[in-house]
Amino acid sequence: MNGLEDPHGDMPRVGPKAAEDDPEPTTAKKARGLTLRAMLPNTITAAALCAGLTGVRFGISGDWAFAVLAIVLAGVLDGIDGRIARLLNAQSRFGAELDSLADNVSFGVAPALVLYMWALQDLPRIGWLVALAFAVCMALRLARFNARIDVDDQPHKSAGFLTGVPAPVGAGLAFLPFYLWKETGDVMFRDPAFIAIWVGVIAFLLISNVATLSWGSIRPRRNVRLELILLVGLVFTAALLEPWWTLIGICAIYLGFMPYGLIKYGRIKRQRKQRQR
Numbered sequence: 001m002n003g004l005e006d007p008h009g010d011m012p013r014v015g016p017k018a019a020e021d022d023p024e025p026t027t028a029k030k031a032r033g034l035t036l037r038a039m040l041p042n043t044i045t046a047a048a049l050c051a052g053l054t055g056v057r058f059g060i061s062g063d064w065a066f067a068v069l070a071i072v073l074a075g076v077l078d079g080i081d082g083r084i085a086r087l088l089n090a091q092s093r094f095g096a097e098l099d100s101l102a103d104n105v106s107f108g109v110a111p112a113l114v115l116y117m118w119a120l121q122d123l124p125r126i127g128w129l130v131a132l133a134f135a136v137c138m139a140l141r142l143a144r145f146n147a148r149i150d151v152d153d154q155p156h157k158s159a160g161f162l163t164g165v166p167a168p169v170g171a172g173l174a175f176l177p178f179y180l181w182k183e184t185g186d187v188m189f190r191d192p193a194f195i196a197i198w199v200g201v202i203a204f205l206l207i208s209n210v211a212t213l214s215w216g217s218i219r220p221r222r223n224v225r226l227e228l229i230l231l232v233g234l235v236f237t238a239a240l241l242e243p244w245w246t247l248i249g250i251c252a253i254y255l256g257f258m259p260y261g262l263i264k265y266g267r268i269k270r271q272r273k274q275r276q277r
Contacts, residue, residue, distance in 0.1 A: 052106025
């Protein structure tokens, strides 16, 4: 996206006539509005924020399925906005800040509130502390990401990996007990003690230094991209027919790939050390 500030803003005039000639002298850079092409990805980000907040609204009224699906929709939109921004060459600092703020609400605050209202409130004090821990860990993760965005020395990023579980994935994984409860009806998956432990584990993974797979590290070769299109189409169809089983399957695949990511990153790290010797 284009920058939002003019690096060559007008400087105030100096001298006794400055106040008369320039009634509003300032040394600040003049801000410009967003370009038209920058509007689309930022609009999608705002839509993701609205979806996450709408999930809270559904949770307040007890419509648990709609609450979770609204947050899942926010995750889908969050996966789209950045790619569209890069496609349009419309990245900006404003977009990055808006995205982080929207992620904090949609994937930190909203899931914490929905999980608390759904089951964690049956654990007095402890349930609320777990919900708070999840929301705070999400904020810490996003703050760490913003703090490192201009840092060159990032071993995980340079190897094509992420540090910890991404925000949308963390929110999706936190709801795994709900998916299982919704599909099976087993009360065990709504047990507040079980959910508190599970949400605590996901909160830890959000702020951990564990190397996790990114799209760049698993990007398919050119000769298999047609198969990828087919796979995406099948997953989309499955999500329409069996949304909960599809979400369970996606969570299971991601969790299954986490050890593979650790092994792969460990191999790359050893190769780098050997080259430095």
